[in-house]
Structures are given as structure tokens and as C-alpha cells.
């Protein structure tokens with residue numbers, strides 16, 4: 270339970286952090302809240318020789334609205350997401366999801382950037398970002414680029430982040446006023462990762478679904494965006510058959526491993542239940 274030795278660096282600016290990462294190359298990792306990385310270092314599943322702490326980078330801590338998008342700095346903590354009046358008004362699924370992550374101690378330090386950059390299929394925010402069609406802004410020695418959340422996750426702990434890059438911001442198209450939303454998570458106890466979870470964002474016009482996005486947590490090596498589930502709902506009045514079709518697409522795509530949370534068949538079934546509940550709750554909330 271004692272990590273391998275490492276050198277600790279505490280840059281004051283983003284450019285300094287990027288230069289440090291470039292200088293130490295594959296031997297370096299950034300640390301944000303440390304609530305995923307430090308446990309992995311203690312278990313010796315990660316052994317960076319240089320740890321670059323991002324906590325002094327105030328420039329990565331902003332929550333704001335910029336035209337038609339919401340912009341969240343990567344170092345924003347889960348607790349700061351929960352407390353944000355702007356996000357509660359404009360994108361309440363973030364608060365709903367953050368409240369289901371771990372416990373208050375973890376949420377006080379764990380960051381949104383660490384949660385989405387980590388690449389652990391158990392993290393809750395990546396599926397939500399897929400449902401919201403968020404983009405991640407990355408900065409490295411060769412400049413800045415953006416990657417859609419739906420394209421970012423390549424495998425378990427494998428993402429589109431290139432060596433030397435830091436996630437700086439998450440950019441979310443502001444959902445329309447009156448949209449429906451829900452994050453439904455089945456877990457064994459408070460503080461546990463999901464047995465399965467589902468994020469749903471939708472809009473309703475004159476009783477019909479006019480747009481819908483569905484994504485899943487912890488039922489595959491990556492979070493899953495289930496385009497076909499959304500398509501199954503659009504144009505319908507959420508008839509039983511349409512919801513069943515959306516659930517069927519999600520459970521077809523899910524392929525969880527058996528683990529201490531249950532056999533694969535059970536976790537796939539739970540994914541379907543979470544999708545159904547999330548659709549129902551999102552529909553009830555849509556204006």
C-alpha cells in the first residue's frame with residue numbers, strides 16, 4: 270500500500286505543467302484530485318516517476334457559459350459542480366450525477382477532468398458527457414485540439430489523450446430549456462461504482478420525442494453511447510413498444526464482465542432497467 274518513489278512537481282501555470290510533462294515524457298503523470306490515481310499508485314498499478322500536480326492552476330477551475338455552450342474547467346471538483354447555480358439551471362444532469370459519485374470526501378477533491386480523463390469504465394461522468402455530446406479541449410506541446418466525448422474512449426484506461434496532453438476544459442452544448450434528463454445508477458451501496466447506469470437527455474414537443482440521447486456506464490470496457498436507443502424514441506410518444514426498443518438496443522450493445530457486482534447477464538439486465546427508468550424520469554421532467 271506504499272507507492273513507488275516519485276518526484277513531486279507543482280506548476281503554477283498550464284504552460285509550466287505542459288513543459289514539465291514534455292520534459293519527463295512517459296515517466297510523468299498529472300494528478301488532479303488524486304482519488305483514482307493515488308489508490309492505483311498505492312496498489313502499484315501505476316508507478317509514475319514524476320507526478321505533476323495541477324491543483325494550483327486556477328485557470329482550469331472556471332465554470333461559465335459562452336454563447337451556446339457551457340464551459341467547465343478540468344480542475345472543477347465534483348462538489349463545485351453540485352454547488353453551481355448555473356449548472357443546476359442549465360444542465361442539471363451534472364448535479365444529479367455528481368451527487369451519485371462516491372461520498373462527500375471524495376467529491377470535495379475529485380475533479381470533473383480527472384473523472385472523464387481517467388478512462389475507467391466505472392467513472393460516471395463519461396456516459397453523461399456522451400449523452401450531452403460534450404467535447405474535451407486538450408492542450409499539449411503541439412497546441413490545442415478538441416475531441417468529442419463520443420470519440421474519446423478507446424478501451425479500458427485507454428483514451429484519445431496523447432502523451433504530453435492535458436485536458437483543460439469540457440465544452441457542453443447548452444441543452445434547450447425544458448429538456449428532460451436523468452442519470453439512473455444501480456449500485457450495491459453508497460460510494461460504490463455502478464453495477465450499471467444510464468444517462469438520458471431528451472426533448473419533447475407536443476407530446477412527441479423530438480431528440481434523445483442514451484449512454485451507459487460500466488457495462489463494457491468503455492462508456493457506451495447507444496445511438497440506436499435515441500433513434501428508437503425520436504418521433505414517438507414514448508409508447509411501450511418504443512421504450513422497449515430503446516432498452517433492447519442498449520442491452521444488445523452492453524457487454525459487461527462478470528465481477529463482484531454480479532454475472533454478466535445480471536449486469537446487462539440491470540443496464541436495461543436503468544435505461545427504462547432514465548427514459549421515464551427524463552420524459553416526466555421534460556416541459
Ligand SMILES: Cc1cc2nc3c(=O)[nH]c(=O)nc-3n(C[C@H](O)[C@H](O)[C@H](O)COP(=O)(O)OP(=O)(O)OC[C@H]3O[C@@H](n4cnc5c(N)ncnc54)[C@H](O)[C@@H]3O)c2cc1C
Pocket residue numbers: 298299300301302303304305306307308323343344369370371372375378379380381382383384386387391392393394430434435436437460461462463
Ligand atoms: C472510495 C471511492 C469511491 C469512488 N466512487 C466513484 C464513483 O462511484 N463514480 C465515479 O465516477 N468515480 C468514483 N471514484 C473516483 C473519483 O470520482 C475520482 O476522483 C475520479 O475518478 C478522478 O478524479 P481525480 O480528480 O481524483 O483524478 P486523479 O485521480 O488525480 O487522476 C485520474 C487520472 O486522470 C488523469 N488526469 C487527471 N486530470 C487530468 C487532466 N486535466 N488532463 C489529463 N489527465 C488528467 C491522471 O493522470 C490520472 O491518470 C471513487 C473514488 C474513491 C476513492
